[in-house]
Amino acid sequence: MKELILIIAKALVDHPExxxxxxxxxxxxxxxxLSVHPDDVGKVIGKQGRIAKxxxxxxxxxxxxxxxxxxxxIKS
Known part of the structure; x- marks a missing residue:
């Protein structure tokens, strides 16, 4: 499950590392x-939380x- 979340999140962000x-x-x-770069938090959450959902x-x-x-x- 952890790998699934990593794959999805890395595909969405600008800073996959x-x-x-x-x-x-x-x-x-x-x-x-899930922790991401502060610049990528909006990309993982999406408009009105659709991507997070x-x-x-x-x-x-x-x-x-x-x-x-x-x-x-989801944390920054």
């Missing part, structure tokens, strides 16, 4: 913290087999 994903595994959920939808769909809730946080 600054893309990082940290994983926090909790009891009932997994939190993926699409990323979350893809990750949630890919994690259906695991019985944990998946959360994607």
């Amino acid at each position: 600054a893309v990082r994903v940290e994983v926090k595994d909790e009891e009932r959920s997994v939190v993926y913290e 699409a990323i979350r939808t893809v990750v949630t769909s890919a994690s259906v087999k695991s019985n944990k809730r998946v959360i994607v946080d």
